[in-house]
Amino acid sequence: NAGVTQTPKFQVLKTGQSMTLQCAQDMNHEYMSWYRQDPGMGLRLIHYSVGAGITDQGEVPNGYNVSRSTTEDFPLRLLSAAPSQTSVYFCASSSWDRDYGYTFGSGTRLTVV
């Protein structure tokens, strides 16, 4: 199993551009979520999903959209990139019983100039 796969690993955007961060998991996990981590800080929840077709907002959802059309994929869309969105983005997934916590991807480092 590959676990949680995030692409791309690095990305530079200009202010106002849009892009989609990809996240895929092959563990048949129901729960998936997106976090952002700013330098020297903890992880803040952006959006999460408890199953295909169901999404909800986390702590910092503004400027981001998500969809969950399949169990495996949970893309994060930046609608109009801003410098404040410069961060490292992590995707995570978990089974419904949350055994062994949430499995995280290796992250996408995004810089908005």
Next chain:
Amino acid sequence: GESVGLHLPTLSVQEGDNSIINCAYSNSASDYFIWYKQESGKGPQFIIDIRSNMDKRQGQRVTVLLNKTVKHLSLQIAATQPGDSAVYFCAESVQDTDKLIFGTGTRLQVFP
């Protein structure tokens, strides 16, 4: 949880000593707690978890203690090794909300 900005609390321990990392969680309805280890440039890595119906859980060299009365969680690492150097985060979850919220991290530095 709120961050402490650019300066994470730091715990410095000597190799071989025991480490205790503390965490105060915010929601009395939280029923599941996880400790994560994050090394530089990597995603968080699961260490150990505990549910609210337990006070203590042990793993290999690690123990998590949960005090629901004061909403406090601790991670004990026995015989700390250089490879334990990392940032450690606690996270809480409320089953009805299905959200995992991270607390402030602690940087663990192990010196010889």
